[in-house]
Amino acid sequence: MKLLNHATAYFAGLLLLVISGWAALFYFNMLDEIYDSMDDGLENQKILVMQKARQDSTVLLQRGFEAGYYSVREIPKGQALPRTDLYQDTLMYMQNEKDFEPVRMLTTVFRQGHRYYELRLITSMVEEDDLIEDLLYSLLWLYVGLIASILVVNNLLLKKIWQPFYHILHRLQRFRLEDAQPVPVQKTSIAEFQLLNQTVEELLRQNVATYQSQKAFIENASHELQTPLAISLNKLELLAETQPLQEEQLLQIGSIMENLERLTRLNKSLLLLSKIENRQFGQQEEVSLQKLLQKALTDFSDQIAFKNLRVELDAPQDVTLLVHPDLAAMLVMNLLKNAIVHNVPGGFLRISLSQTALRLENSGKEQPLPPDQVFARFYKDAASPASTGLGLSIVKAICDLYGYSVQYSYGQGHVFTVNFTS
Protein backbone atom coordinates (compact mmCIF):
# COMPACT_ATOMS: atom_id res chain seq x y z
CA MET A 1 0.00 0.00 0.00
CA LYS A 2 1.29 3.42 -0.85
CA LEU A 3 2.32 5.75 1.91
CA LEU A 4 -0.36 8.31 1.05
CA ASN A 5 -3.17 5.75 0.94
CA HIS A 6 -1.88 4.28 4.16
CA ALA A 7 -2.39 7.62 5.91
CA THR A 8 -5.80 8.03 4.29
CA ALA A 9 -6.91 4.63 5.59
CA TYR A 10 -6.02 5.64 9.12
CA PHE A 11 -7.79 8.97 8.67
CA ALA A 12 -10.90 7.18 7.39
CA GLY A 13 -10.99 4.87 10.41
CA LEU A 14 -10.40 7.68 12.87
CA LEU A 15 -12.97 9.95 11.24
CA LEU A 16 -15.57 7.21 11.38
CA LEU A 17 -14.99 6.88 15.10
CA VAL A 18 -14.97 10.62 15.82
CA ILE A 19 -18.01 11.33 13.68
CA SER A 20 -19.99 8.46 15.26
CA GLY A 21 -19.14 9.69 18.74
CA TRP A 22 -19.94 13.24 17.82
CA ALA A 23 -23.21 12.16 16.19
CA ALA A 24 -24.38 10.37 19.35
CA LEU A 25 -23.51 13.36 21.48
CA PHE A 26 -25.16 15.75 19.04
CA TYR A 27 -28.28 13.59 18.87
CA PHE A 28 -28.83 13.47 22.61
CA ASN A 29 -28.07 17.15 23.13
CA MET A 30 -30.46 18.09 20.39
CA LEU A 31 -33.19 15.82 21.74
CA ASP A 32 -32.68 17.29 25.17
CA GLU A 33 -33.03 20.80 23.79
CA ILE A 34 -36.20 19.85 21.86
CA TYR A 35 -37.82 18.34 24.99
CA ASP A 36 -36.90 21.37 26.96
CA SER A 37 -38.48 23.69 24.48
CA MET A 38 -41.61 21.50 24.16
CA ASP A 39 -42.00 21.33 27.92
CA ASP A 40 -41.75 25.11 28.11
CA GLY A 41 -44.52 25.32 25.50
CA LEU A 42 -46.72 22.89 27.49
CA GLU A 43 -46.14 24.91 30.68
CA ASN A 44 -47.24 28.04 28.88
CA GLN A 45 -50.35 26.32 27.51
CA LYS A 46 -51.18 25.07 31.01
CA ILE A 47 -51.31 28.67 32.27
CA LEU A 48 -53.37 29.76 29.28
CA VAL A 49 -55.89 26.90 29.79
CA MET A 50 -56.20 27.67 33.52
CA GLN A 51 -56.88 31.39 32.75
CA LYS A 52 -59.42 30.42 30.12
CA ALA A 53 -61.13 28.03 32.55
CA ARG A 54 -61.67 30.84 35.06
CA GLN A 55 -63.51 32.90 32.46
CA ASP A 56 -65.28 30.09 30.61
CA SER A 57 -66.43 27.09 32.68
CA THR A 58 -67.13 25.03 29.50
CA VAL A 59 -63.44 24.47 29.37
CA LEU A 60 -63.82 22.25 32.42
CA LEU A 61 -66.17 20.01 30.48
CA GLN A 62 -63.58 19.08 27.82
CA ARG A 63 -63.24 15.40 28.69
CA GLY A 64 -61.29 14.11 25.70
CA PHE A 65 -58.74 15.45 23.17
CA GLU A 66 -61.19 15.21 20.27
CA ALA A 67 -60.83 18.75 18.95
CA GLY A 68 -58.37 20.32 21.29
CA TYR A 69 -55.01 19.91 22.74
CA TYR A 70 -56.15 19.35 26.30
CA SER A 71 -58.57 17.36 28.46
CA VAL A 72 -59.92 18.09 31.93
CA ARG A 73 -61.32 15.74 34.52
CA GLU A 74 -62.42 16.36 38.05
CA ILE A 75 -60.62 14.41 40.78
CA PRO A 76 -61.08 14.15 44.53
CA LYS A 77 -59.05 16.45 46.76
CA GLY A 78 -57.19 13.64 48.45
CA GLN A 79 -55.92 12.43 45.09
CA ALA A 80 -55.00 15.89 43.86
CA LEU A 81 -52.94 17.25 46.69
CA PRO A 82 -49.84 14.98 46.44
CA ARG A 83 -49.67 15.40 42.66
CA THR A 84 -46.89 17.37 40.89
CA ASP A 85 -46.46 18.24 37.21
CA LEU A 86 -45.64 15.17 35.16
CA TYR A 87 -44.09 15.26 31.66
CA GLN A 88 -44.21 12.03 29.71
CA ASP A 89 -44.01 10.58 26.20
CA THR A 90 -47.00 8.63 24.97
CA LEU A 91 -48.65 7.52 21.77
CA MET A 92 -51.75 8.99 20.23
CA TYR A 93 -53.66 8.21 17.08
CA MET A 94 -53.12 10.96 14.56
CA GLN A 95 -55.72 11.50 11.85
CA ASN A 96 -53.28 12.95 9.32
CA GLU A 97 -50.72 10.19 9.69
CA LYS A 98 -53.34 7.43 10.22
CA ASP A 99 -51.06 5.98 12.80
CA PHE A 100 -50.09 6.19 16.42
CA GLU A 101 -47.51 8.90 16.75
CA PRO A 102 -45.49 9.91 19.75
CA VAL A 103 -46.73 12.92 21.64
CA ARG A 104 -45.46 14.83 24.67
CA MET A 105 -48.01 15.03 27.48
CA LEU A 106 -48.11 17.22 30.59
CA THR A 107 -50.33 15.99 33.39
CA THR A 108 -51.04 18.54 36.08
CA VAL A 109 -53.76 19.44 38.62
CA PHE A 110 -55.41 22.76 39.45
CA ARG A 111 -58.10 24.10 41.76
CA GLN A 112 -61.10 26.04 40.58
CA GLY A 113 -63.18 27.17 43.54
CA HIS A 114 -63.28 24.18 45.85
CA ARG A 115 -62.98 21.61 43.19
CA TYR A 116 -59.86 19.90 41.94
CA TYR A 117 -59.26 19.09 38.29
CA GLU A 118 -56.67 17.07 36.44
CA LEU A 119 -55.48 18.75 33.26
CA ARG A 120 -53.69 16.89 30.49
CA LEU A 121 -51.98 18.85 27.71
CA ILE A 122 -50.40 17.35 24.59
CA THR A 123 -48.17 18.55 21.84
CA SER A 124 -46.98 16.72 18.79
CA MET A 125 -43.47 15.49 19.19
CA VAL A 126 -40.42 14.95 17.05
CA GLU A 127 -40.43 11.58 15.31
CA GLU A 128 -37.19 10.11 16.67
CA ASP A 129 -36.68 7.51 13.96
CA ASP A 130 -37.07 10.17 11.28
CA LEU A 131 -34.64 12.39 13.11
CA ILE A 132 -32.08 9.59 13.39
CA GLU A 133 -32.48 8.73 9.76
CA ASP A 134 -32.03 12.31 8.63
CA LEU A 135 -29.07 12.74 10.92
CA LEU A 136 -27.50 9.52 9.64
CA TYR A 137 -27.79 10.59 6.02
CA SER A 138 -26.36 14.00 6.75
CA LEU A 139 -23.48 12.43 8.58
CA LEU A 140 -22.84 9.96 5.79
CA TRP A 141 -22.56 12.81 3.32
CA LEU A 142 -20.28 14.67 5.70
CA TYR A 143 -18.08 11.57 6.07
CA VAL A 144 -17.85 10.95 2.35
CA GLY A 145 -17.14 14.60 1.80
CA LEU A 146 -14.34 14.59 4.35
CA ILE A 147 -12.68 11.45 2.95
CA ALA A 148 -12.94 12.83 -0.55
CA SER A 149 -11.29 16.06 0.51
CA ILE A 150 -8.53 14.14 2.31
CA LEU A 151 -7.89 12.14 -0.84
CA VAL A 152 -7.78 15.28 -2.92
CA VAL A 153 -5.46 16.96 -0.45
CA ASN A 154 -3.22 13.88 -0.32
CA ASN A 155 -3.00 13.48 -4.03
CA LEU A 156 -2.42 17.09 -4.82
CA LEU A 157 -0.79 18.65 -1.83
CA LEU A 158 0.91 15.79 -0.02
CA LYS A 159 2.21 14.32 -3.23
CA LYS A 160 3.82 17.63 -3.90
CA ILE A 161 5.22 17.78 -0.39
CA TRP A 162 6.55 14.21 -0.57
CA GLN A 163 8.05 14.78 -4.01
CA PRO A 164 11.68 14.96 -2.74
CA PHE A 165 11.14 11.68 -0.92
CA TYR A 166 9.93 9.91 -4.05
CA HIS A 167 12.76 11.47 -6.00
CA ILE A 168 15.38 10.03 -3.68
CA LEU A 169 13.58 6.68 -3.58
CA HIS A 170 13.62 6.48 -7.36
CA ARG A 171 17.26 7.42 -7.37
CA LEU A 172 18.22 4.74 -4.86
CA GLN A 173 16.26 2.20 -6.83
CA ARG A 174 18.36 2.83 -9.90
CA PHE A 175 21.65 3.28 -8.08
CA ARG A 176 24.43 1.00 -9.29
CA LEU A 177 27.70 0.97 -7.40
CA GLU A 178 29.69 -0.02 -10.46
CA ASP A 179 28.63 3.00 -12.46
CA ALA A 180 27.57 5.58 -9.96
CA GLN A 181 26.14 8.63 -11.70
CA PRO A 182 26.01 11.88 -9.79
CA VAL A 183 22.34 12.92 -9.71
CA PRO A 184 21.35 16.42 -8.64
CA VAL A 185 19.46 16.46 -5.36
CA GLN A 186 15.99 17.97 -5.44
CA LYS A 187 15.89 21.14 -3.38
CA THR A 188 13.44 21.07 -0.51
CA SER A 189 12.56 23.31 2.41
CA ILE A 190 11.42 20.43 4.65
CA ALA A 191 14.02 19.74 7.32
CA GLU A 192 13.50 15.95 7.38
CA PHE A 193 13.91 15.65 3.65
CA GLN A 194 16.99 17.85 3.72
CA LEU A 195 18.45 15.50 6.33
CA LEU A 196 17.43 12.47 4.28
CA ASN A 197 19.03 13.91 1.18
CA GLN A 198 22.21 14.73 3.05
CA THR A 199 22.40 11.32 4.71
CA VAL A 200 21.78 9.41 1.52
CA GLU A 201 24.22 11.59 -0.34
CA GLU A 202 26.89 10.94 2.27
CA LEU A 203 26.13 7.23 2.38
CA LEU A 204 26.38 6.88 -1.38
CA ARG A 205 29.55 8.93 -1.51
CA GLN A 206 31.15 6.71 1.14
CA ASN A 207 30.01 3.56 -0.63
CA VAL A 208 31.38 4.71 -3.94
CA ALA A 209 34.65 5.70 -2.28
CA THR A 210 34.92 2.34 -0.52
CA TYR A 211 34.10 0.55 -3.74
CA GLN A 212 36.71 2.52 -5.63
CA SER A 213 39.40 1.89 -3.03
CA GLN A 214 38.54 -1.79 -2.92
CA LYS A 215 38.76 -1.91 -6.67
CA ALA A 216 42.13 -0.20 -6.49
CA PHE A 217 43.18 -2.61 -3.77
CA ILE A 218 42.33 -5.58 -5.93
CA GLU A 219 44.36 -4.19 -8.79
CA ASN A 220 47.26 -3.34 -6.50
CA ALA A 221 47.15 -6.73 -4.81
CA SER A 222 47.17 -8.32 -8.22
CA HIS A 223 50.18 -6.27 -9.26
CA GLU A 224 52.07 -6.77 -6.03
CA LEU A 225 51.60 -10.53 -5.97
CA GLN A 226 52.00 -11.21 -9.67
CA THR A 227 55.39 -9.53 -9.93
CA PRO A 228 57.25 -11.59 -7.30
CA LEU A 229 55.52 -14.67 -8.66
CA ALA A 230 56.66 -13.81 -12.16
CA ILE A 231 60.23 -13.18 -11.00
CA SER A 232 60.42 -16.43 -9.06
CA LEU A 233 58.94 -18.48 -11.88
CA ASN A 234 61.20 -16.97 -14.52
CA LYS A 235 64.32 -17.30 -12.35
CA LEU A 236 63.52 -20.95 -11.81
CA GLU A 237 63.19 -21.40 -15.55
CA LEU A 238 66.62 -19.85 -16.02
CA LEU A 239 67.99 -22.07 -13.26
CA ALA A 240 66.54 -25.17 -14.91
CA GLU A 241 68.45 -24.32 -18.09
CA THR A 242 71.85 -24.01 -16.44
CA GLN A 243 74.15 -26.94 -16.96
CA PRO A 244 74.99 -29.33 -15.54
CA LEU A 245 71.98 -30.29 -13.50
CA GLN A 246 71.24 -33.70 -12.12
CA GLU A 247 67.87 -35.32 -12.53
CA GLU A 248 67.18 -35.01 -8.80
CA GLN A 249 67.74 -31.25 -8.91
CA LEU A 250 65.54 -30.87 -11.98
CA LEU A 251 62.82 -32.78 -10.21
CA GLN A 252 63.03 -30.36 -7.28
CA ILE A 253 62.92 -27.35 -9.56
CA GLY A 254 59.95 -28.85 -11.40
CA SER A 255 58.11 -29.34 -8.13
CA ILE A 256 58.77 -25.74 -7.01
CA MET A 257 57.59 -24.49 -10.39
CA GLU A 258 54.40 -26.51 -10.10
CA ASN A 259 53.71 -24.98 -6.71
CA LEU A 260 54.39 -21.49 -7.99
CA GLU A 261 52.08 -22.12 -10.92
CA ARG A 262 49.44 -23.29 -8.50
CA LEU A 263 49.95 -20.16 -6.43
CA THR A 264 49.54 -18.10 -9.59
CA ARG A 265 46.29 -19.87 -10.43
CA LEU A 266 45.02 -19.37 -6.90
CA ASN A 267 45.86 -15.69 -7.04
CA LYS A 268 44.20 -15.29 -10.42
CA SER A 269 41.07 -17.14 -9.32
CA LEU A 270 40.75 -15.16 -6.09
CA LEU A 271 41.13 -11.89 -7.96
CA LEU A 272 38.57 -13.04 -10.50
CA LEU A 273 36.15 -13.94 -7.71
CA SER A 274 36.59 -10.54 -6.09
CA LYS A 275 36.10 -8.84 -9.42
CA ILE A 276 32.88 -10.74 -10.06
CA GLU A 277 31.60 -10.11 -6.57
CA ASN A 278 32.48 -6.44 -6.88
CA ARG A 279 30.49 -6.37 -10.11
CA GLN A 280 33.43 -5.20 -12.16
CA PHE A 281 32.15 -6.95 -15.25
CA GLY A 282 29.67 -4.39 -16.46
CA GLN A 283 29.59 -4.90 -20.19
CA GLN A 284 26.95 -7.31 -21.48
CA GLU A 285 26.23 -8.85 -24.85
CA GLU A 286 24.25 -11.70 -26.37
CA VAL A 287 26.22 -14.92 -25.92
CA SER A 288 25.25 -18.19 -27.59
CA LEU A 289 25.52 -21.05 -25.12
CA GLN A 290 25.34 -23.70 -27.81
CA LYS A 291 28.43 -22.33 -29.53
CA LEU A 292 30.17 -21.87 -26.23
CA LEU A 293 29.54 -25.49 -25.25
CA GLN A 294 30.78 -26.79 -28.58
CA LYS A 295 33.93 -24.69 -28.37
CA ALA A 296 34.57 -25.78 -24.79
CA LEU A 297 34.16 -29.43 -25.73
CA THR A 298 36.66 -28.95 -28.56
CA ASP A 299 39.11 -27.29 -26.17
CA PHE A 300 38.79 -30.17 -23.75
CA SER A 301 38.73 -32.86 -26.42
CA ASP A 302 42.21 -34.14 -25.57
CA GLN A 303 41.42 -34.47 -21.89
CA ILE A 304 38.13 -36.16 -22.76
CA ALA A 305 39.94 -38.56 -25.07
CA PHE A 306 42.64 -39.18 -22.49
CA LYS A 307 40.08 -40.11 -19.85
CA ASN A 308 38.09 -42.01 -22.46
CA LEU A 309 34.86 -40.27 -21.50
CA ARG A 310 31.52 -40.78 -23.24
CA VAL A 311 30.12 -37.30 -23.94
CA GLU A 312 26.47 -36.72 -24.82
CA LEU A 313 25.50 -33.19 -25.77
CA ASP A 314 21.80 -32.52 -25.96
CA ALA A 315 21.29 -28.95 -27.10
CA PRO A 316 18.41 -28.98 -29.59
CA GLN A 317 17.90 -25.24 -29.49
CA ASP A 318 20.32 -22.44 -29.08
CA VAL A 319 20.07 -20.37 -25.94
CA THR A 320 21.42 -16.85 -25.77
CA LEU A 321 22.15 -15.02 -22.54
CA LEU A 322 22.77 -11.34 -22.05
CA VAL A 323 26.01 -11.54 -20.09
CA HIS A 324 29.66 -10.56 -20.13
CA PRO A 325 31.22 -12.86 -22.76
CA ASP A 326 34.27 -13.72 -20.63
CA LEU A 327 32.10 -14.63 -17.68
CA ALA A 328 29.85 -16.81 -19.84
CA ALA A 329 32.94 -18.65 -21.09
CA MET A 330 34.24 -18.94 -17.54
CA LEU A 331 30.93 -20.37 -16.35
CA VAL A 332 30.81 -23.06 -19.02
CA MET A 333 34.53 -23.84 -18.84
CA ASN A 334 34.56 -24.23 -15.08
CA LEU A 335 31.49 -26.49 -15.05
CA LEU A 336 32.92 -28.60 -17.85
CA LYS A 337 36.39 -28.75 -16.34
CA ASN A 338 34.89 -29.81 -13.04
CA ALA A 339 32.93 -32.59 -14.74
CA ILE A 340 36.03 -33.82 -16.58
CA VAL A 341 38.66 -33.50 -13.87
CA HIS A 342 36.57 -35.32 -11.27
CA ASN A 343 35.42 -37.97 -13.70
CA VAL A 344 36.62 -41.55 -13.72
CA PRO A 345 38.38 -43.15 -16.71
CA GLY A 346 35.74 -44.52 -19.10
CA GLY A 347 33.00 -42.53 -17.38
CA PHE A 348 30.20 -40.48 -18.89
CA LEU A 349 29.37 -36.81 -19.24
CA ARG A 350 25.86 -35.73 -20.20
CA ILE A 351 25.19 -32.12 -21.04
CA SER A 352 21.70 -30.86 -21.75
CA LEU A 353 20.75 -27.33 -22.60
CA SER A 354 17.21 -25.99 -22.59
CA GLN A 355 15.73 -22.51 -22.65
CA THR A 356 15.60 -22.50 -18.86
CA ALA A 357 18.58 -24.52 -17.70
CA LEU A 358 22.02 -25.95 -18.38
CA ARG A 359 22.50 -29.36 -16.83
CA LEU A 360 25.72 -31.36 -16.55
CA GLU A 361 25.78 -34.88 -15.19
CA ASN A 362 29.01 -36.77 -14.83
CA SER A 363 30.21 -40.01 -13.36
CA GLY A 364 32.79 -39.83 -10.63
CA LYS A 365 33.14 -41.03 -7.10
CA GLU A 366 30.03 -43.01 -6.31
CA GLN A 367 29.15 -40.92 -3.34
CA PRO A 368 27.13 -37.71 -3.18
CA LEU A 369 28.95 -34.51 -2.25
CA PRO A 370 27.65 -32.25 0.52
CA PRO A 371 25.36 -29.92 -1.49
CA ASP A 372 25.81 -27.02 0.90
CA GLN A 373 29.60 -27.15 0.66
CA VAL A 374 30.42 -27.85 -2.98
CA PHE A 375 30.19 -24.18 -3.93
CA ALA A 376 32.15 -22.92 -0.92
CA ARG A 377 35.60 -21.50 -1.49
CA PHE A 378 38.45 -23.95 -1.12
CA TYR A 379 36.12 -26.92 -0.89
CA LYS A 380 37.90 -29.68 -2.77
CA ASP A 381 38.34 -33.33 -3.17
CA ALA A 382 41.34 -34.61 -1.22
CA ALA A 383 42.24 -36.74 -4.23
CA SER A 384 43.01 -33.74 -6.46
CA PRO A 385 45.59 -31.59 -4.67
CA ALA A 386 46.32 -29.50 -7.78
CA SER A 387 42.81 -28.05 -7.95
CA THR A 388 42.37 -24.62 -6.38
CA GLY A 389 38.95 -25.38 -4.92
CA LEU A 390 37.68 -22.16 -6.45
CA GLY A 391 36.20 -23.31 -9.77
CA LEU A 392 32.70 -23.93 -8.48
CA SER A 393 32.85 -20.80 -6.30
CA ILE A 394 33.46 -18.86 -9.49
CA VAL A 395 30.47 -20.61 -11.10
CA LYS A 396 28.32 -19.66 -8.12
CA ALA A 397 29.56 -16.06 -8.13
CA ILE A 398 28.76 -15.68 -11.84
CA CYS A 399 25.29 -17.18 -11.31
CA ASP A 400 24.66 -14.85 -8.37
CA LEU A 401 25.75 -11.89 -10.44
CA TYR A 402 23.16 -12.55 -13.13
CA GLY A 403 20.41 -13.85 -10.85
CA TYR A 404 20.70 -17.46 -11.99
CA SER A 405 20.56 -20.31 -9.54
CA VAL A 406 22.98 -23.23 -9.46
CA GLN A 407 22.29 -26.51 -7.69
CA TYR A 408 24.06 -29.74 -7.00
CA SER A 409 22.26 -33.05 -6.79
CA TYR A 410 23.19 -36.68 -7.03
CA GLY A 411 21.37 -39.02 -9.37
CA GLN A 412 23.08 -41.45 -11.70
CA GLY A 413 26.08 -39.23 -11.26
CA HIS A 414 26.94 -35.78 -9.98
CA VAL A 415 24.49 -33.25 -11.40
CA PHE A 416 25.08 -29.53 -11.64
CA THR A 417 22.13 -27.47 -12.86
CA VAL A 418 22.17 -23.79 -13.72
CA ASN A 419 18.68 -22.28 -13.95
CA PHE A 420 18.57 -19.10 -16.01
CA THR A 421 15.18 -18.11 -14.62
CA SER A 422 15.16 -17.93 -10.88
Next chain:
Amino acid sequence: MKILVIEDEPQMQATLVRSLQQEHYLVETASDYDSALEKVALYAYDCILLDLNLPGGNGLALLEELKKQQKTEGVIIVSARNSVDDKIQGLELGADDYLPKPFHMAELHARVKSVLRRRKFEGQPLVQLRNLQIDPDRHQAWVAGQELVLNRKEFDILLYLVTNKDRLVSKTALAEHVWGDYIDQADNYEFIYSQIKNLRKKLKDHGAGVEIQAIYGIGYKLVSP
Protein backbone atom coordinates in the same frame (compact mmCIF):
# COMPACT_ATOMS: atom_id res chain seq x y z
CA MET B 1 67.81 -8.05 -33.57
CA LYS B 2 67.49 -5.22 -31.08
CA ILE B 3 65.08 -5.46 -28.23
CA LEU B 4 64.23 -2.78 -25.66
CA VAL B 5 63.05 -3.98 -22.27
CA ILE B 6 61.06 -1.29 -20.42
CA GLU B 7 60.60 -2.64 -16.92
CA ASP B 8 60.95 -0.90 -13.56
CA GLU B 9 61.34 -3.97 -11.37
CA PRO B 10 65.15 -4.62 -11.36
CA GLN B 11 64.99 -8.37 -10.80
CA MET B 12 62.33 -8.83 -13.44
CA GLN B 13 64.38 -6.74 -15.84
CA ALA B 14 67.55 -8.73 -15.16
CA THR B 15 65.76 -12.04 -15.71
CA LEU B 16 64.22 -10.85 -18.95
CA VAL B 17 67.54 -9.51 -20.22
CA ARG B 18 69.38 -12.72 -19.40
CA SER B 19 66.81 -14.92 -21.04
CA LEU B 20 66.66 -12.75 -24.16
CA GLN B 21 70.47 -12.62 -24.40
CA GLN B 22 70.53 -16.39 -24.46
CA GLU B 23 68.64 -16.10 -27.73
CA HIS B 24 71.43 -13.79 -29.02
CA TYR B 25 69.35 -10.65 -29.19
CA LEU B 26 70.87 -7.24 -28.57
CA VAL B 27 69.07 -6.12 -25.43
CA GLU B 28 68.78 -2.62 -24.00
CA THR B 29 66.84 -1.54 -20.95
CA ALA B 30 64.90 1.39 -19.55
CA SER B 31 63.62 1.57 -15.99
CA ASP B 32 61.34 4.59 -16.06
CA TYR B 33 59.10 6.52 -18.39
CA ASP B 34 61.53 9.30 -19.26
CA SER B 35 64.52 7.12 -20.12
CA ALA B 36 62.20 4.86 -22.12
CA LEU B 37 60.89 7.83 -24.06
CA GLU B 38 64.44 9.02 -24.73
CA LYS B 39 65.63 5.65 -26.01
CA VAL B 40 62.58 5.17 -28.18
CA ALA B 41 63.08 8.61 -29.72
CA LEU B 42 66.82 8.13 -30.39
CA TYR B 43 67.13 4.53 -31.53
CA ALA B 44 65.20 2.05 -33.58
CA TYR B 45 64.30 -1.35 -32.16
CA ASP B 46 62.84 -4.48 -33.62
CA CYS B 47 60.76 -5.22 -30.58
CA ILE B 48 59.84 -3.45 -27.35
CA LEU B 49 58.71 -5.18 -24.16
CA LEU B 50 56.62 -2.63 -22.32
CA ASP B 51 55.54 -2.68 -18.70
CA LEU B 52 52.53 -0.43 -18.09
CA ASN B 53 53.19 0.65 -14.50
CA LEU B 54 56.26 2.83 -14.84
CA PRO B 55 57.76 5.43 -12.54
CA GLY B 56 57.05 8.78 -14.15
CA GLY B 57 54.26 7.73 -16.45
CA ASN B 58 51.92 5.13 -17.87
CA GLY B 59 53.14 2.74 -20.52
CA LEU B 60 50.03 3.46 -22.55
CA ALA B 61 51.17 7.07 -22.91
CA LEU B 62 54.42 5.76 -24.38
CA LEU B 63 52.41 3.83 -26.94
CA GLU B 64 50.64 7.02 -27.93
CA GLU B 65 54.00 8.71 -28.28
CA LEU B 66 55.26 5.93 -30.57
CA LYS B 67 52.15 6.27 -32.67
CA LYS B 68 52.65 10.02 -32.88
CA GLN B 69 56.26 9.57 -34.00
CA GLN B 70 55.08 7.00 -36.55
CA LYS B 71 57.49 4.37 -35.24
CA THR B 72 56.82 0.84 -36.36
CA GLU B 73 58.44 -1.10 -33.53
CA GLY B 74 56.71 -4.29 -32.53
CA VAL B 75 55.42 -3.73 -29.00
CA ILE B 76 54.49 -6.43 -26.51
CA ILE B 77 52.80 -5.15 -23.38
CA VAL B 78 53.94 -7.08 -20.33
CA SER B 79 51.74 -6.19 -17.40
CA ALA B 80 50.82 -7.52 -14.00
CA ARG B 81 47.53 -5.68 -14.06
CA ASN B 82 45.90 -8.20 -16.38
CA SER B 83 43.00 -5.88 -16.98
CA VAL B 84 40.78 -6.29 -19.99
CA ASP B 85 40.55 -2.51 -20.39
CA ASP B 86 44.34 -2.12 -20.53
CA LYS B 87 44.55 -4.90 -23.07
CA ILE B 88 41.92 -3.43 -25.36
CA GLN B 89 43.34 0.07 -25.02
CA GLY B 90 46.90 -1.15 -25.59
CA LEU B 91 46.02 -3.08 -28.72
CA GLU B 92 44.02 -0.13 -30.03
CA LEU B 93 47.06 2.08 -29.53
CA GLY B 94 49.07 -0.19 -31.79
CA ALA B 95 50.63 -2.76 -29.45
CA ASP B 96 51.13 -6.14 -31.12
CA ASP B 97 50.46 -8.32 -28.13
CA TYR B 98 49.55 -8.36 -24.46
CA LEU B 99 51.20 -10.78 -22.06
CA PRO B 100 49.96 -10.83 -18.47
CA LYS B 101 52.45 -11.51 -15.69
CA PRO B 102 53.37 -14.02 -14.54
CA PHE B 103 54.26 -15.78 -17.75
CA HIS B 104 56.55 -18.58 -18.83
CA MET B 105 59.75 -17.57 -20.60
CA ALA B 106 58.86 -19.99 -23.37
CA GLU B 107 55.65 -18.05 -23.96
CA LEU B 108 57.53 -14.74 -24.05
CA HIS B 109 60.00 -16.09 -26.60
CA ALA B 110 57.18 -17.42 -28.73
CA ARG B 111 55.45 -14.03 -28.71
CA VAL B 112 58.67 -12.11 -29.39
CA LYS B 113 59.53 -14.37 -32.30
CA SER B 114 56.04 -14.10 -33.68
CA VAL B 115 56.27 -10.29 -33.59
CA LEU B 116 59.75 -10.29 -35.16
CA ARG B 117 58.64 -12.70 -37.85
CA ARG B 118 55.66 -10.54 -38.76
CA ARG B 119 57.81 -7.37 -38.80
CA LYS B 120 60.92 -8.64 -40.54
CA PHE B 121 60.15 -11.51 -42.83
CA GLU B 122 57.26 -10.21 -44.80
CA GLY B 123 57.00 -12.44 -47.86
CA GLN B 124 59.45 -14.97 -46.41
CA PRO B 125 57.74 -16.28 -43.34
CA LEU B 126 59.21 -19.77 -43.08
CA VAL B 127 60.89 -21.05 -39.93
CA GLN B 128 63.83 -23.30 -40.70
CA LEU B 129 65.63 -25.70 -38.36
CA ARG B 130 67.96 -28.27 -39.93
CA ASN B 131 65.87 -30.12 -42.47
CA LEU B 132 62.60 -29.02 -40.85
CA GLN B 133 60.60 -26.16 -42.38
CA ILE B 134 57.51 -24.61 -40.84
CA ASP B 135 55.03 -22.11 -42.26
CA PRO B 136 53.36 -20.64 -39.16
CA ASP B 137 50.70 -18.75 -41.08
CA ARG B 138 49.50 -21.62 -43.22
CA HIS B 139 49.97 -24.28 -40.56
CA GLN B 140 52.19 -26.48 -42.69
CA ALA B 141 55.48 -28.25 -42.01
CA TRP B 142 57.97 -30.10 -44.19
CA VAL B 143 60.91 -32.38 -43.53
CA ALA B 144 63.47 -32.21 -46.35
CA GLY B 145 60.81 -30.87 -48.67
CA GLN B 146 58.33 -33.62 -47.87
CA GLU B 147 55.15 -32.47 -46.15
CA LEU B 148 54.63 -33.53 -42.56
CA VAL B 149 50.92 -34.09 -41.98
CA LEU B 150 50.08 -32.89 -38.49
CA ASN B 151 46.86 -32.21 -36.65
CA ARG B 152 46.30 -28.76 -35.19
CA LYS B 153 47.59 -29.57 -31.71
CA GLU B 154 50.67 -31.40 -33.01
CA PHE B 155 51.48 -28.46 -35.24
CA ASP B 156 51.11 -25.96 -32.39
CA ILE B 157 53.34 -28.08 -30.14
CA LEU B 158 55.99 -28.42 -32.82
CA LEU B 159 56.04 -24.70 -33.62
CA TYR B 160 56.18 -23.80 -29.91
CA LEU B 161 59.03 -26.21 -29.25
CA VAL B 162 60.94 -25.12 -32.36
CA THR B 163 60.51 -21.48 -31.35
CA ASN B 164 61.99 -22.43 -27.97
CA LYS B 165 64.60 -24.81 -29.30
CA ASP B 166 67.28 -25.96 -26.85
CA ARG B 167 65.15 -24.43 -24.12
CA LEU B 168 63.29 -26.23 -21.39
CA VAL B 169 59.55 -25.86 -21.88
CA SER B 170 57.41 -26.73 -18.90
CA LYS B 171 54.29 -28.84 -19.29
CA THR B 172 52.16 -25.99 -17.98
CA ALA B 173 53.59 -23.49 -20.44
CA LEU B 174 53.02 -25.91 -23.30
CA ALA B 175 49.48 -26.78 -22.17
CA GLU B 176 48.49 -23.14 -21.72
CA HIS B 177 49.90 -22.19 -25.09
CA VAL B 178 48.41 -25.04 -27.09
CA TRP B 179 45.19 -25.79 -25.19
CA GLY B 180 44.41 -22.28 -24.01
CA ASP B 181 44.35 -20.52 -20.66
CA TYR B 182 41.30 -22.41 -19.47
CA ILE B 183 43.31 -25.61 -19.35
CA ASP B 184 44.86 -24.56 -16.05
CA GLN B 185 43.63 -26.36 -12.98
CA ALA B 186 43.56 -29.59 -14.93
CA ASP B 187 44.80 -32.11 -12.43
CA ASN B 188 47.44 -33.47 -14.69
CA TYR B 189 48.89 -32.87 -18.10
CA GLU B 190 49.21 -36.50 -19.10
CA PHE B 191 46.96 -35.90 -22.07
CA ILE B 192 49.81 -33.84 -23.53
CA TYR B 193 51.96 -36.91 -23.64
CA SER B 194 49.87 -38.75 -26.22
CA GLN B 195 50.14 -35.82 -28.64
CA ILE B 196 53.91 -35.59 -28.06
CA LYS B 197 54.24 -39.30 -28.68
CA ASN B 198 52.47 -39.03 -32.06
CA LEU B 199 54.54 -36.01 -33.01
CA ARG B 200 57.79 -37.76 -32.13
CA LYS B 201 56.83 -40.73 -34.22
CA LYS B 202 56.00 -38.58 -37.25
CA LEU B 203 59.27 -36.65 -36.94
CA LYS B 204 61.25 -39.86 -36.67
CA ASP B 205 59.44 -41.53 -39.58
CA HIS B 206 60.28 -38.55 -41.81
CA GLY B 207 63.88 -38.54 -40.64
CA ALA B 208 63.74 -35.04 -39.18
CA GLY B 209 66.94 -33.60 -37.79
CA VAL B 210 65.25 -32.57 -34.57
CA GLU B 211 64.27 -34.55 -31.53
CA ILE B 212 61.88 -33.89 -28.63
CA GLN B 213 63.40 -34.82 -25.29
CA ALA B 214 61.33 -35.35 -22.18
CA ILE B 215 62.82 -33.62 -19.15
CA TYR B 216 61.57 -35.58 -16.21
CA GLY B 217 59.52 -33.56 -13.76
CA ILE B 218 59.43 -30.37 -15.80
CA GLY B 219 58.54 -30.79 -19.44
CA TYR B 220 60.13 -31.03 -22.85
CA LYS B 221 63.01 -29.73 -24.87
CA LEU B 222 63.51 -29.77 -28.63
CA VAL B 223 67.11 -30.32 -29.69
CA SER B 224 68.83 -30.62 -33.02
CA PRO B 225 71.74 -32.99 -32.47
